[in-house]
Amino acid sequence: MASIDIQSIRKSFGAFPVLHGVDLTIQDGEFIVLVGPSGCGKSTLLRMIAGLERISGGDLLIGGQRMNDVPPAQRGIAMVFQSYALYPHMTVRQNMEFALQIARMPKAEIDKAVENAARILQLTPYLDRLPKALSGGQRQRVAIGRAIVRDPKVFLFDEPLSNLDAALRVATRIEIAQLKEAMPDRTMIYVTHDQVEAMTLASRIVVLARKGIAQVGTPLELYERPVDEFVAQFIGSPAMNLLAGEIIATGAETVVRLDGGGTARSAVPTQTSDMGRKVNIGVRPEDLLAVSGDGLFSGEVQIVEALGEVTQLYVARPGGGAHIIAKLPGIHPDLRHKTVTFGADPAKVHLFADGRSLLYR
Amino acid sequence: MTLAAHSHAAKPLRKRIADASEPYLYSAPALILIIGVMLVPLVLGISYAFRDIQLLNPFSGGFIGLDHFRALGQDQAFFRALRNTLWWTGASVFLQFIFGLILALLLDKPFAGRGLVQALVFLPWAVPSFLAGLNWAWLFNPVIGPLPHWLHALGLLDAPNNILSDPQLAMWGPIAANVWWGIPFFAITLLAALQAIPRDLYEAASIDGAGPVQRFLSITLPFLAPTIAITILLRTVWISNFADLIVVMTNGGPADRTQIVASYIFTQAFKRLDFGYASAIALVLLVLLLVYSLLIVLLRQTMLNKG
Ligand SMILES: Nc1ncnc2c1ncn2[C@@H]1O[C@H](COP(=O)(O)OP(=O)(O)O)[C@@H](O)[C@H]1O
Ligand SMILES: [Mg+2]
Numbered sequence: 001m002a003s004i005d006i007q008s009i010r011k012s013f014g015a016f017p018v019l020h021g022v023d024l025t026i027q028d029g030e031f032i033v034l035v036g037p038s039g040c041g042k043s044t045l046l047r048m049i050a051g052l053e054r055i056s057g058g059d060l061l062i063g064g065q066r067m068n069d070v071p072p073a074q075r076g077i078a079m080v081f082q083s084y085a086l087y088p089h090m091t092v093r094q095n096m097e098f099a100l101q102i103a104r105m106p107k108a109e110i111d112k113a114v115e116n117a118a119r120i121l122q123l124t125p126y127l128d129r130l131p132k133a134l135s136g137g138q139r140q141r142v143a144i145g146r147a148i149v150r151d152p153k154v155f156l157f158d159e160p161l162s163n164l165d166a167a168l169r170v171a172t173r174i175e176i177a178q179l180k181e182a183m184p185d186r187t188m189i190y191v192t193h194d195q196v197e198a199m200t201l202a203s204r205i206v207v208l209a210r211k212g213i214a215q216v217g218t219p220l221e222l223y224e225r226p227v228d229e230f231v232a233q234f235i236g237s238p239a240m241n242l243l244a245g246e247i248i249a250t251g252a253e254t255v256v257r258l259d260g261g262g263t264a265r266s267a268v269p270t271q272t273s274d275m276g277r278k279v280n281i282g283v284r285p286e287d288l289l290a291v292s293g294d295g296l297f298s299g300e301v302q303i304v305e306a307l308g309e310v311t312q313l314y315v316a317r318p319g320g321g322a323h324i325i326a327k328l329p330g331i332h333p334d335l336r337h338k339t340v341t342f343g344a345d346p347a348k349v350h351l352f353a354d355g356r357s358l359l360y361r
Numbered sequence: 362m363t364l365a366a367h368s369h370a371a372k373p374l375r376k377r378i379a380d381a382s383e384p385y386l387y388s389a390p391a392l393i394l395i396i397g398v399m400l401v402p403l404v405l406g407i408s409y410a411f412r413d414i415q416l417l418n419p420f421s422g423g424f425i426g427l428d429h430f431r432a433l434g435q436d437q438a439f440f441r442a443l444r445n446t447l448w449w450t451g452a453s454v455f456l457q458f459i460f461g462l463i464l465a466l467l468l469d470k471p472f473a474g475r476g477l478v479q480a481l482v483f484l485p486w487a488v489p490s491f492l493a494g495l496n497w498a499w500l501f502n503p504v505i506g507p508l509p510h511w512l513h514a515l516g517l518l519d520a521p522n523n524i525l526s527d528p529q530l531a532m533w534g535p536i537a538a539n540v541w542w543g544i545p546f547f548a549i550t551l552l553a554a555l556q557a558i559p560r561d562l563y564e565a566a567s568i569d570g571a572g573p574v575q576r577f578l579s580i581t582l583p584f585l586a587p588t589i590a591i592t593i594l595l596r597t598v599w600i601s602n603f604a605d606l607i608v609v610m611t612n613g614g615p616a617d618r619t620q621i622v623a624s625y626i627f628t629q630a631f632k633r634l635d636f637g638y639a640s641a642i643a644l645v646l647l648v649l650l651l652v653y654s655l656l657i658v659l660l661r662q663t664m665l666n667k668g
Contacts, residue, residue: 052564073570085565089583098579099569150569 002063002076002153002187003028004049009058011044018044020211021058026187031180033198034191035234036208042191045208046156049189050079062154073099078147079156082163084139086131092118092142093127096149117145120179137168144179157190161197173197195237199223207231229355232282238312238325241288242280242352243297250274253346254358256281260319262297266349268358279358282350285312285327288342295343299324301335315340409640416634429641439642441617442625448532449539449621450601454593456540461547466581468548469555479552486545494609497538501525501610525611528618535606535619543600547592554588555581586664594657598650622646 004026011019018041026032034042047053049060051072060067067075086095093114100110118124121141131139140160147155160176161169177200180188192198198205199219207214207222207230214234215227226232226240233239243264249255250270256279257263264281283296302323303314311332314323326342351358372380410429415421433439468479485493500506501523509521524530558580566576604623607613613620613628620628622642630639 050564050568052567072564072568077568079565079568081561081565083559083561085559085561087562087565087579090579098566098571102570102575146565146569 002185003061004154004187004189005059005061005064006045006049007059007061009045009048009060010056011041011048011053012056017211022208022213024206024213024216026189029185029187031188031190031201031203033202033205034189034208035193035195035198035205036214037234038193040208040210042208043158046079046158046189046191049075049154050077050156051075052079073102076153077156078150078152078154079158080140080143080147080160082159084131084143084163086139086142086146088131091128091130092123092134092145095131095142096146099146099150113149113151114145117148120148120182121145121175136164137172140164140172141175144176148179153187155186155188157188157192159191159193161192161194169194169197173200177201195235198235205235207234225357225359226282226350227357227360229280229282229352232350232352232357236284236286238285238327240282240284240350241324242282243317243324244278244280247274247277247279254351256351258297260297260317260321262295264296264344264349265346266351267347268349268351270351270358274353274358277353280352282352283344283348285325286310287344287348288324288326288328289344290326290328290340291343292341295341297324298339298341300337300339302337304332304336306331306333311335313340315342406640407644409637410644411641412637414635414637414640416636421637425637429638430645432638433641433645438617438620439622439625442620442622445532445619446601446621446623449536449607449619450597452532452536453539453543453600454596456536457543457596458547458589458593460540461544462551462585464544464548465551465555468552482548483545485542486549488542490542490603490605491609493538493542494535494606497534497541497606498525498610501534526615528615531611531615531619535610538606538610539600539603542606543596546596550588550592551585554585558584587661590657590661590664594654598654601650602646 004024006022006024006026008021008023009019010017010021022045034045036042044053048055049062051067051070055068062075062077087098090098096114096117097110100113105113114127115124118127121144123138123141123145126134126138126142131142134142140163143160157176161172164172173196176190180186180201190197190201202219204216205219205222206216209230215222215231217225222231222235226235229242233242243258243260245256245258245264247254247270248257248263250272252267252269254266254268254270254274255263256266258281264283266281270277281296288296297317299315299317301313302316305312305314308331310327310329313326313328313332313335315326316323324342411424411426413421413423413425413428464482468475468482488496500508502525503509503521503523509518509523512518512524513521518524525534562580563576566580571579601621602623604621604627607619607621607624608627611619613624623646626639626642626646629635629642
């Protein structure tokens with residue numbers, strides 16, 4: 001059993017609080033990805049689960065057992081560090097054997113475990129090399145191999161791919177996904193700041209904001225139904241556009257008059273008491289469409305970024321304020337300095353009041 | 362190619378000579394300085410070893426070939442000094458290293474007041490060696506120093522006597538002073554090496570289940586090995602030449618029991634005023650130390666190649 005229960009865990013460094021009470025239950029075999037802005041405590045939370053950082057308050061249960069004061073080696077976890085943390089004076093084989101030798105596993109079993117891991121990770125030709133004679137991607141695979149041979153119940157990854165170049169990152173990401181598939185009953189917790197890694201690997205994503213969890217959910221839940229403006233803007237790239245306005249019609253469909261002119265329809269239901277409420281509507285760049293006739297707003301396209309498969313437009317609204325970003329499929333070379341009207345499917349228009357989504361209440 | 366050959370032939374001879382000697386002219390001042398400062402005294406010193414040079418004898422100075430070395434081969438005092446040198450150097454370096462390593466490991470852990478303790482620990486290094494020798498001589502003197510009484514109370518000494526005048530124990534006096542004086546050197550260099558070890562290696566090892574001893578043997582020691590090798594080499598050469606403490610504390614006595622080669626050279630040169638013989642001994646010591654250094658360097662090379 002490798003379910004993990006995090007019960008109002010707190011952490012402060014001296015007088016400096018980093019996490020104020022985090023609650024999270026992770027089921028057996030889940031792939032949890034922790035995302036959040038830099039310095040929000042992702043690594044700290046992971047390191048508390050690993051036992052590398054003292055827990056200031058609250059309880060950590062792994063497989064139902066309280067682990068707060070259990071040394072790292074006895075928690076049934078393995079960790080892959082961003083810096084790989086390979087022992088530089090040991091060969092690949094010795095790196096992978098180290099934990100097993102300490103656990104006094106019989107030699108034959110050690111060899112079997114190491115060779116098995118090496119085969120999965122295509123490291124067999126390199127077993128007798130030192131880490132310094134390996135490429136970055138190979139080193140990262142050795143670090144993963146070192147975790148695999150211990151056959152832990154929980155794998156912890158702290159930004160394991162961020163030192164690799166883009167192509168290698170994609171390849172290793174896919175390897176990690178396959179690894180998880182081969183070990184469906186192992187729990188993985190993975191810290192990253194890479195959106196694509198989070199969306200593709202996770203069974204559930206945990207968004208950490210300042211000092212606590214902002215939202216937990218499947219990747220598409222977070223994308224489609226963000227709980228607040230922070231999550232809405234954090235998931236998805238470029239970030240969701242927010243436009244201020246006022247509710248002028250309520251019901252199964254809500255109508256908002258936008259401050260800079262124009263009206264928006266949203267499929268988020270509201271009550272009559274919401275009439276006149278100040279809200280922000282949220283529309284993702286990829287949900288904006290160029291329309292003829294009435295739309296959400298019109299504006300002058302100031303910057304055009306042609307990425308090939310899509311074109312990103314930075315649009316200035318007549319009322320001023322930040323650029324609105326729209327992402328149109330295909331190539332649009334002639335839109336620069338044109339005034340374009342944008343619309344959106346009401347089902348794709350989010351509503352936030354005081355930062356919180358009106359979907360949840 | 363043809364162009365170069367052509368212009369080469371066209372240049373006048375003087376210009377070509379000037380061009381060829383240009384790099385040597387640029388480096389000449391530095392080379393002359395180095396040769397003047399380093400090689401001349403060395404060659405002069407070596408030449409003394411083959412000449413009969415006694416300061417008080419105006420008729421001395423002639424070339425005598427290998428006579429000094431023949432005399433040295435018969436000189437029991439020299440061989441005793443050689444054995445004492447081994448003893449003095451081995452014990453001093455070993456103890457300085459062990460205590461320096463322990464100190465460095467302690468100072469590597471964060472604790473309140475660490476900055477102050479670090480500064481204090483490095484204090485002995487700043488004490489002039491003659492002052493250190495005098496201090497320790499007094500500490501071992503039962504009339505004014507506490508050490509003999511403490512050693513007696515601990516049962517290490519039969520009576521609170523001065524160990525510096527005990528032929529069996531005298532060498533421990535300068536060794537103790539030397540260890541006290543030299544620990545900071547090892548502590549500083551080893552601490553610097555310790556702090557360069559990435560912390561996440563220890564974290565990975567603790568997840569792998571390694572205890573403190575395994576962490577030390579599998580991570581700390583391999584990282585320190587090159588520093589250990591080079592500091593021990595340097596200190597060995599340095600300490601075997603280091604006679605200050607012995608001259609101050611025991612002057613080689615009692616009964617030559619603390620005479621090392623370096624202090625024996627000092628005695629021959631400045632007490633007997635036989636510079637020729639002293640130079641011959643110095644030459645032998647130089648050759649021994651060169652051989653030792655060469656062995657260590659070779660050892661380090663093979664270790665690095667293997668690593
Ligand atoms: N050992 C430490 N001592 C003091 N502050 C720390 C320590 N480790 C992390 N912090 C602070 O805790 C916060 C969270 O850090 P971290 O968990 O590393 O963030 P990230 O989400 O980027 O991984 C940061 O503000 C960082 O400065
Ligand atoms: Mg981090």
